[in-house]
Amino acid sequence: AQSVSQHNHHVILSEAASLELGCNYSYGGTVNLFWYVQYPGQHLQLLLKYFSGDPLVKGIKGFEAEFIKSKFSFNLRKPSVQWSDTAEYFCAVNAPGTYKYIFGTGTRLKVLA
Amino acid sequence: GAGVSQSPSNKVTEKGKDVELRCDPISGHTALYWYRQSLGQGLEFLIYFQGNSAPDKSGLPSDRFSAERTGGSVSTLTIQRTQQEDSAVYLCASSPRGSTGDTIYFGEGSWLTVV
Numbered sequence: 001a002q003s004v005s006q007h008n009h010h011v012i013l014s015e016a017a018s019l020e021l022g023c024n025y026s027y028g029g030t031v032n033l034f035w036y037v038q039y040p041g042q043h044l045q046l047l048l049k050y051f052s053g054d055p056l057v058k059g060i061k062g063f064e065a066e067f068i069k070s071k072f073s074f075n076l077r078k079p080s081v082q083w084s085d086t087a088e089y090f091c092a093v094n095a096p097g098t099y100k101y102i103f104g105t106g107t108r109l110k111v112l113a
Numbered sequence: 114g115a116g117v118s119q120s121p122s123n124k125v126t127e128k129g130k131d132v133e134l135r136c137d138p139i140s141g142h143t144a145l146y147w148y149r150q151s152l153g154q155g156l157e158f159l160i161y162f163q164g165n166s167a168p169d170k171s172g173l174p175s176d177r178f179s180a181e182r183t184g185g186s187v188s189t190l191t192i193q194r195t196q197q198e199d200s201a202v203y204l205c206a207s208s209p210r211g212s213t214g215d216t217i218y219f220g221e222g223s224w225l226t227v228v
């Protein structure tokens with residue numbers, strides 16, 4: 001069965017610090033990968049997604065993620081975080097040909113002003 | 114509407130009562146999902162609809178949980194004889210086709226507290 005692991009449950013950073021949130025998945029075949037973000041009091045929204053091609057994917061608000069197939073990883077990065085990036089971040093995987101999206105447990109990011 | 118709409122946004126109910134949670138997906142979206150978000154548990158898949166049919170109900174935690182979708186649009190998730198462990202945020206999402214790699218769009222959730 002597919003699963004997604006996010007090892008960092010809580011991250012606290014100061015503004016301008018660099019961010020990397022880990023995401024590992026378990027699935028032997030081709031996958032589609034997603035990062036969703038939930039800002040305080042708001043609904044989950046898509047940050048970026050990877051289907052194929054360039055393993056470095058750029059999303060909104062300066063976020064990017066790199067798919068490393070050999071490591072089954074899809075880590076989220078941002079060179080310089082802002083206070084407004086305070087949110088919960090979820091990694092998700094979807095196997096091609098299926099409808100089910102499997103989510104990780106989320107990482108709560110707090111950025112100190 | 115422009116997004117996925119869920120009601121009620123908050124519900125406090127007594128243990129043993131039944132509750133109904135409603136989801137109005139984005140117009141034209143054929144796929145509809147229910148997830149449950151519990152503290153520290155991430156998003157737990159409950160059920161998926163393609164049109165009015167539910168090809169996968171495997172995520173429903175027990176037979177106290179049921180869901181239906183009518184007219185290819187609105188969906189209702191019903192929890193009978195609620196228990197305290199049912200307390201969670203119930204999230205509804207929709208996508209255009211339910212096909213591989215579709216972006217799924219979430220509602221703001223229904224916060225359920227069972228006391």
